[in-house]
Amino acid sequence: MFDFLLSNRFLIPKLLQKANLLYEAKKFAEASKLYQKILHKDANHFAALANLAVSYFELGEYANAAEQLYLVIKKDYNNPWWHNYLSQSLQKQGNLSGALDEGWLAVSLSNGAMEHQLNLAYTLYEISAERGVEFVIPQIKKWYEKYPNNAVCKQCYKSFFYDKSFIRSEAGYVENLFDVFAPDFDTVLGELEYHSPQLISDCLVEYFNEKKETSDLRILDLGCGSGLCGKYIKASFPDCKIWGIDISAQMLRQAQQKGVYEHLIKSDIQDCFDSIGLNFNVVISSDVFTYFGTLDSIFSAVYNILDSQGIFVFTVTKNIINDKDYFLTTSSRFIHSEKYITKLLKDTNFFTIKKEEICLRKEGDKDVLGYIIMAQKM
Ligand SMILES: C[S@@+](CC[C@H](N)C(=O)[O-])C[C@H]1O[C@@H](n2cnc3c(N)ncnc32)[C@H](O)[C@@H]1O
Numbered sequence: 001m002f003d004f005l006l007s008n009r010f011l012i013p014k015l016l017q018k019a020n021l022l023y024e025a026k027k028f029a030e031a032s033k034l035y036q037k038i039l040h041k042d043a044n045h046f047a048a049l050a051n052l053a054v055s056y057f058e059l060g061e062y063a064n065a066a067e068q069l070y071l072v073i074k075k076d077y078n079n080p081w082w083h084n085y086l087s088q089s090l091q092k093q094g095n096l097s098g099a100l101d102e103g104w105l106a107v108s109l110s111n112g113a114m115e116h117q118l119n120l121a122y123t124l125y126e127i128s129a130e131r132g133v134e135f136v137i138p139q140i141k142k143w144y145e146k147y148p149n150n151a152v153c154k155q156c157y158k159s160f161f162y163d164k165s166f167i168r169s170e171a172g173y174v175e176n177l178f179d180v181f182a183p184d185f186d187t188v189l190g191e192l193e194y195h196s197p198q199l200i201s202d203c204l205v206e207y208f209n210e211k212k213e214t215s216d217l218r219i220l221d222l223g224c225g226s227g228l229c230g231k232y233i234k235a236s237f238p239d240c241k242i243w244g245i246d247i248s249a250q251m252l253r254q255a256q257q258k259g260v261y262e263h264l265i266k267s268d269i270q271d272c273f274d275s276i277g278l279n280f281n282v283v284i285s286s287d288v289f290t291y292f293g294t295l296d297s298i299f300s301a302v303y304n305i306l307d308s309q310g311i312f313v314f315t316v317t318k319n320i321i322n323d324k325d326y327f328l329t330t331s332s333r334f335i336h337s338e339k340y341i342t343k344l345l346k347d348t349n350f351f352t353i354k355k356e357e358i359c360l361r362k363e364g365d366k367d368v369l370g371y372i373i374m375a376q377k378m
Pocket of ligand 1: 171174175178196197222223224225226227228229245246247248251267268269270285286287288291
């Protein structure tokens with residue numbers, strides 16, 4: 001007995017140290033084997049229980065993750081992250097009511113922390129797509145009753161109970177969403193076959209190579225995010241100077257690391273135009289207008305900040321749901337009709353040079369359709 005206890009006393013910390021190194025290196029399969037070994041010796045070892053649960057989750061073994069998470073929650077009920085992981089694991093196994101309950105518990109136990117609000121919003125969206133809007137309505141009502149002023153909750157509520165007066169996304173929603181998403185943005189968007197930044201750059205190459213006037217281009221990137229557009233454009237126009245505007249500090253941090261922007265400014269697009277104090281040859285915006293419904297004031301401001309005959313290149317998501325000019329979908333994104341965009345460009349005094357329907361990215365196995373548009377100031 002004494003030998004057994006003694007060997008555990010020395011062996012478990014050693015195994016744990018090794019397992020944790022593998023876990024931190026994201027070698028979850030190897031780490032999970034060592035955590036199992038530890039639990040074989042001490043079934044109540046909390047760190048091993050918790051890290052084994054997360055390892056299973058990361059390996060996509062959701063049934064094992066859920067089983068393990070129930071044990072973890074028994075010991076540490078008040079930690080919202082266990083409920084967040086459990087919510088996602090249950091959803092993956094098709095237990096949608098359980099997923100909603102656990103997502104809600106994570107929000108409540110964290111006193112409404114943003115990461116858990118965002119997770120609940122995404123869970124509600126995915127479950128509504130699978131089971132229909134009616135299935136999630138009671139949960140959304142309960143959520144909105146408790147957090148009517150939370151930007152994520154408000155955005156989600158408005159997108160499920162379509163509200164015509166809601167003409168742009170909540171600034172707090174967008175900022176928090178992208179602050180949380182920023183470190184993984186490039187990788188995730190790569191996996192979703194997101195090509196808009198490359199396509200926008202290609203449009204500029206096609207236009208300016210014909211003109212042969214590419215030196216000293218001044219380009220404004222509205223909603224520059226992690227700097228994907230800047231990366232492609234700078235590779236084609238090494239002498240250009242690119243200004244980037246974004247509301248998310250963490251996205252700007254990613255953009256800064258790419259080293260291709262002349263200036264990066266943290267601002268809401270709608271408030272940035274007066275303070276820049278400079279005119280541009282080109283304004284671009286890739287996958288940003290999906291956070292706005294009405295675009296008239298932005299298009300006018302772009303017109304005013306462009307040099308004579310300046311170029312405006314952007315993407316919008318196609319409204320495939322109804323014939324409204326713009327519509328806020330349950331994914332909390334706005335979609336626009338081609339008719340609306342075309343009319344708005346004309347009314348603002350832009351001449352449309354190019355308009356092409358494209359696949360913006362994948363969502364599951366579906367294509368998200370949109371338009372890439374290049375217009376010129378008249
Ligand atoms: C889907 S990302 C696209 C980023 C980048 N343009 C690209 O194509 O990779 C949308 C970006 O728009 C920014 N954004 C959305 N609404 C904004 C607003 N009102 N003001 C400033 N930035 C905004 C977000 O913070 C995010 O970085």
